[in-house]
C-alpha cells in the first residue's frame with residue numbers, strides 16, 4: 096500500500112466537543128495504526144492472514160478493554176474514548192477492529208458484567224494484556240439472526256457440565272485461548288460458559304476462502320462432549336438478554352469503527368481527485384466528482400454527530416439498545432456507500448491494493464452483516480417506534 100497520508104476530516108469542528116483525554120487517546124491510537132498497521136495490512140489481507148504481531152500493540156494502546164476498570168487490567172476510559180479508538184483502528188482495517196470488539200465487548204465485558212470475582216481476576220488481566228485472545232460463540236449454522244433458537248446445550252453431570260454443539264462464523268476462533276460460549280441448559284435457559292483451549296473435545300476449525308475481513312481469522316467452535324468445570328459458568332446473568340447485552344457494547348464500537356473506514360475512503364478519494372488529471376484538469380474540478388465528495392463529507396459529519404451523542408448517552412447509561420442499532424445500521428451503511436463511490440473515483444486504481452478502498456469495501460460487507468444484519472437493525476427500530484414486532 097502507498098504511504099499512509101491520512102488526514103482526518105472534521106468539517107463541523109467536532110474536535111471541540113472532545114476532551115483533552117479523548118484527543119490524546121485518539122491521536123495515540125492513530126499514530127500506532129500509521130506505524131504498525133498501515134504498512135503491513137494490505138499484505139496480510141492479500142494472503143488472508145491475521146497479523147499476530149499487532150496483538151501486543153493493541154494491548155499497549157489500551158484497545159483490549161478500554162472501558163473495563165483498571166483494577167482488572169482495562170484502560171478505565173469512557174465510552175467516547177472507546178469509540179474513538181475503534182474509529183482509528185477500523186480506519187486501519189475492520190478485521191483488526193473486529194479483534195478488539197470481540198476481545199473487549201464480547202469476551203471481557205461478559206466476564207466482567209456476568210462473571211464472579213474469581214473469574215474476573217482469572218481472565219481479565221490476561222485478556223487485557225493480550226496474553227489470552229478470546230472469541231464469542233453465539234451464531235450457529237441454523238441460527239444466525241435468530242440466536243434464541245440455538246441448539247448447543249450443556250447437561251449437569253454433578254461435578255462438571257457436558258457441552259455439545261457447534262458455533263459458526265466465529266471471529267478469532269482458530270487461535271483463541273478462551274471462548275465465551277452461549278448454550279442452553281436442560282431447562283432450555285441460555286447461559287454463558289468460558290471454554291478453554293485444551294479442553295478435550297473442543298476444536299476450532301478455520302473458515303477459508305473469505306473475500307471479506309481477510310486479515311481477520313474466522314472459524315467454528317465445535318464441542319463434542321466437552322467437560323466444562325462448573326466454576327466456568329458465568330453466574331450473574333442468563334437468558335438471551337445476556338449475549339444481546341454484550342452485542343450492545345460491540346455494536347456501539349462498530350458504529351464508530353465504520354466511521355473510521357469511511358473517513359479513510361473519503362480522504363483517499365479527495366487526495367486522489369486533486370492529483371489525478373484528465374482532460375487537462377484535476378478530476379476534483381468536475382462537478383460529478385465534487386457531488387460524490389460533498390455527499391461523502393456530509394454523511395461522515397452526520398455520522399460523527401450521531402456517535403458522539405450516543406457516546407454521551409452511553410456514558411450516562413442512558414443509551415437504549417434501539418438507539419445503538421440505529422447508529423450501527425446507519426454508519427455501516429454510510430461507510431459501505433462511501434467505499435463504493437470512492438472506489439469509482441479512483442477508476443482502475445481503485446481496485447488495486449495500492450489504495451485501501453477496495454479492502455475497506457469488502458470488509459464492510461461483513462460488518463453490515465455481523466452483529467445484526469442491516470435489515471435486523473431496521474426491524475429493531477421499527478419495533479421500537481411502533482410497538483409491533485415484525486421479526487416473527
Ligand code: TGC
Nearest residue numbers: 193196233239240242243266335336339340416465466467
Ligand atoms: P427478544 O424476545 O426480543 O429478546 C429476548 C430477551 O433479550 C432482551 N434483549 C436485549 N437485551 C439486551 N440488549 C439487547 N440489544 C437486547 N435485545 C433484546 C429482551 O428484552 C428479552 O429479555 P427478557 O428478559 O424479556 O427475556 O428476542 P428475539 O428472539 O425476538 O430476537 C430479537 C433480535 C432479532 C433483535 C435479536 O435476537 C438479534 O439481535 N438478532 C441478531 C443476532 C446478532 O446480532 N448476532 C450477532 C452474533 S455476534 C457477532 O456477530 C460478532 S461479530 C464480531 C466481530 O466484530 O468480529
Ligand code: FAD
Nearest residue numbers: 231232233234239240264265266461465466467468470486
Ligand atoms: P441469516 O440470519 O440466515 O439471515 C439471512 C438474511 O435473512 C439476512 O439478510 C437477514 O437480514 C434476513 N433475515 C433474517 N431474519 C429476518 C427477519 N425476521 N425479517 C427479515 N429479514 C430477515 N457470530 C458470533 O456469534 N461470533 C462471532 O465472532 C461472529 N463473527 C463473524 C464474523 C464474520 C466475518 C461474519 C460474516 C459473521 C460473524 N458472526 C459471528 C455471525 C453473524 O453475526 C451472522 O452472520 C449474522 O448474525 C447473520 O446471521 P446469518 O449469517 O445466519 O444470516
